[in-house]
Amino acid sequence: MITPRRLFLAAPGLLLLPRAAHATAEAMAEAVRGFTGGAPVTRGRVTLDISPLVENGNTVPLSVVVDSPMTAADHVRAIAVFNERNPQPHVITAQLGPRAGRAMLATHMRLATSQRLLAVASLSDGSFWSDEAQVVVTLAACIEG
Template sequence: MEQMKRRKFLGVSAVGMAAVAGSGVLVPAIANAANVAGWPAAAFDAKKLDEAMKDSIDATSVKTSAKVRLTAPTIAENGAAVPVTVDVDHPMTADDYIESVYLYVDHNPTPLASAFHFTPDSGHAYFQERIKMAKTDMVRAVARTNKGVMMSSKPQEIKVTIGGCGG
């Protein structure tokens, strides 16, 4: 029996995977994001901060709390990849935990930059990511507990230099 050559194997595999994907058995997770409970699809489409906040947390302002810490550079040389860290000092027990954390960039074309959902099993409400900023702007994080209590980081200005994604 002839051994199957690598190229022939890859070709057969690619055709097989395409058939499976085309049948609907495999559906990319991102395609179902709008169907996930609690996913703020309208908030990600909002063009103004107040709209994005209303659509995601049903409020347009939230009291600041030292428990929500946003860490980001004062000056970002590249607006296309600004590093931010959000850390929420709150219990993560079965009856009291951080359920969601939202990150907003006040005047971005779409102010809601990201939304993270947690469970008690997460252990800690913490994340690091790189966000895109169109220009120098204010950034804030808002955390919501499973009991509906909301708290916000102090808004932080991040200056995007000319060499970045804006001025």
Template sequence: MSQARPKTQSRRALLASGTGAALAIALRPVRAAAATRTESTTDAIRRFAGEAPIAPGRVTLDLPPLVENGNAVTITVSVESPMNEADHVRRIALFNEKNPQPNVITVHLGPRAGRAAITTRIRLADTQRITAIAETSDGRYWSASADAIVTLAACLEG
């Protein structure tokens, strides 16, 4: 018994057909769109805190000062707070200067959270300052900032 062997097409014939052309277009390298800044960091912070004063202190921002790869930078933010009904952290937000979206993340907390701390990974487009701001239950805002030197940037075109 002989088995029929499936007919194969050459690459040129496959590309000449509509399916091959569509496949070639789908598999071509895709360039990232140019980063378009929608608002400034200052505007994003004001949108978060309104006109309330933001004082330094109570917030600890932990990130590596030298980042080899900006694609995944681990950041930890913690806030000094007893986290009880009378005194707790409502929100923690992270902001950066050079990414297309300056408000990286906003986390809502309550007194039952236990600790006012978050850990996340973000992408950094370039060397820049990162700012963490916490809103406490009494309506006050606290902040900390840190600089990160990025040797291999993320979020770049081409």
């Protein structure tokens, strides 16, 4: 039998239990604004390559390539990837410079469920370019509980 005292001592720990949380379209938009400083993002010059149908969301390969000459005068400063429904909307940011040779990012990520992904590139002229992809996940990852 649980005594009132034991219940009182255990109750504070119950408040710390993790809750299932997912990013939303609004949270993703806010994360993008944080990356761009509120500057407009134009579609183009960026290619987000990810399978449109993923059987297992535990390890999903993706790559981002940006059309840029990668010279001192015209190069990609950073590439960021955002998602709409994982627990955190900002997946990764890779910093680049003109000596990178090619503006490319390749990685794997976990996908909690089917969702939209957005890749945004920051260029040396202050512009931001993007591409997006819709991914259907049949076996989700990032299960919390």
